[in-house]
Amino acid sequence: MIIGVPKEIKNHEYRVGMVPASVRELINHGHEVVVEINAGIGIGFTDQDYKDAGASIFNTASDIFAHAEMIVKVKEPQAVERAMLREGQILFTYLHLAPDLPQTEDLIKSKSICIAYETVTDDLGGLPLLAPMSEVAGRMSIQAGAQALEKSNAGRGMLLGGVPGVEPAKVVIIGGGMVGNNAAKMAVGMGADVVVLDRNTNVLRRLDDLYGNKIKAVYSTADALEKHVLEADLVIGGVLIPGAAAPKLVTKEHIKNMKSGSAIVDVAIDQGGCIETSHATTHADPTFIVDDVVHYCVANMPGAVPLTSTSALNNATLPYIIQLANKGYVQALLDNKHLLNGLNVINGQVTCKSVADNLGFEFVEPGVALIN
Numbered sequence: 001m002i003i004g005v006p007k008e009i010k011n012h013e014y015r016v017g018m019v020p021a022s023v024r025e026l027i028n029h030g031h032e033v034v035v036e037i038n039a040g041i042g043i044g045f046t047d048q049d050y051k052d053a054g055a056s057i058f059n060t061a062s063d064i065f066a067h068a069e070m071i072v073k074v075k076e077p078q079a080v081e082r083a084m085l086r087e088g089q090i091l092f093t094y095l096h097l098a099p100d101l102p103q104t105e106d107l108i109k110s111k112s113i114c115i116a117y118e119t120v121t122d123d124l125g126g127l128p129l130l131a132p133m134s135e136v137a138g139r140m141s142i143q144a145g146a147q148a149l150e151k152s153n154a155g156r157g158m159l160l161g162g163v164p165g166v167e168p169a170k171v172v173i174i175g176g177g178m179v180g181n182n183a184a185k186m187a188v189g190m191g192a193d194v195v196v197l198d199r200n201t202n203v204l205r206r207l208d209d210l211y212g213n214k215i216k217a218v219y220s221t222a223d224a225l226e227k228h229v230l231e232a233d234l235v236i237g238g239v240l241i242p243g244a245a246a247p248k249l250v251t252k253e254h255i256k257n258m259k260s261g262s263a264i265v266d267v268a269i270d271q272g273g274c275i276e277t278s279h280a281t282t283h284a285d286p287t288f289i290v291d292d293v294v295h296y297c298v299a300n301m302p303g304a305v306p307l308t309s310t311s312a313l314n315n316a317t318l319p320y321i322i323q324l325a326n327k328g329y330v331q332a333l334l335d336n337k338h339l340l341n342g343l344n345v346i347n348g349q350v351t352c353k354s355v356a357d358n359l360g361f362e363f364v365e366p367g368v369a370l371i372n
Helices: 020-028 047-053 061-067 101-110 131-148 178-189 201-214 222-231 252-257 267-271 306-327 329-335 353-359 366-371
Strands: 002-005 032-036 056-058 070-072 090-093 113-116 170-174 193-198 215-219 234-237 263-266 287-290 293-296 343-346
Touching (some): 020 032, 020 047, 047 056, 056 061, 070 306, 101 353, 131 178, 131 234, 131 263, 131 267, 131 306, 170 178, 170 222, 178 193, 178 201, 178 234, 178 267, 193 201, 201 215, 215 222, 222 252, 234 267, 263 267, 306 329, 343 366
Parallel strands (some): 002 070, 032 056, 090 113, 170 193, 170 234, 193 215, 234 263, 263 293
Antiparallel strands (some): 287 293
């Protein structure tokens, strides 16, 4: 199979779909890999590194899309990239379709085979291709929140951990999953007063086992959420419903009644955000203010640490890329029910129920769409 790796074009996105070590693995399996010029330069991989791994270097994204049978990316294809997709071509990347009607419509129109990293599952009920980026984003959320609280960024002027004689900031983390756990780890390490809200008692027990009295693991009701959000100096939105738009848990009214200069980091913004006042921002212009609350809503947070996040992502995606290349997408999807769960759009049909429900499309079972 011919695998294509274009250069990412989203704002300040330096990650790359495949590093040279991953390319070498595909070459060793007998496949051809084509990489756009300077695709990995943002994380220190030169075109020569890719050539040494066995890849061919193409000058433009259009050349990559025209030549490759499978496109491997990091972020969702932008409009100019979607226009280059063709019928029967495999697209393997993060998609986050539920809040993104224009992208979904374009992918349907392309009749390509669109497999989303974020809905691939595993035997433990996890999301193995989302997990590494959730780890990165969760840890980064505390860094971003700490900066947002600085007075120069219109924050309250607080140090998360305080100093002797001065109370630390209160950090409220909504959602105790992969994002929330990693955010809690960083916040505890910085000495903050940490509350984690979740509705899964097993998650709360796990967090209690991990952190003991270093955090408060609280069952999330409307009353508990309102109480802790209004007391918070920093709120981390880490809620995820796989494949679906994030629920709006923090309302405009909550924001209006929060402390002046407090901060929000909405990690769920890729799925539409779990804060009612959120809208996606970029690394170039990461924050905005609503009712004196600083909002950080960068839609590709791990892109700020691309060397770490690309390496972590490639470790997770490479086995699936090899399966798709070795077997072809039909057999690979039939053989692996978890990879099949990643199929969101194929031949103009929507095969992810959450996406279909959120955007009003007819849902077709992925297994049915695959063999028809």
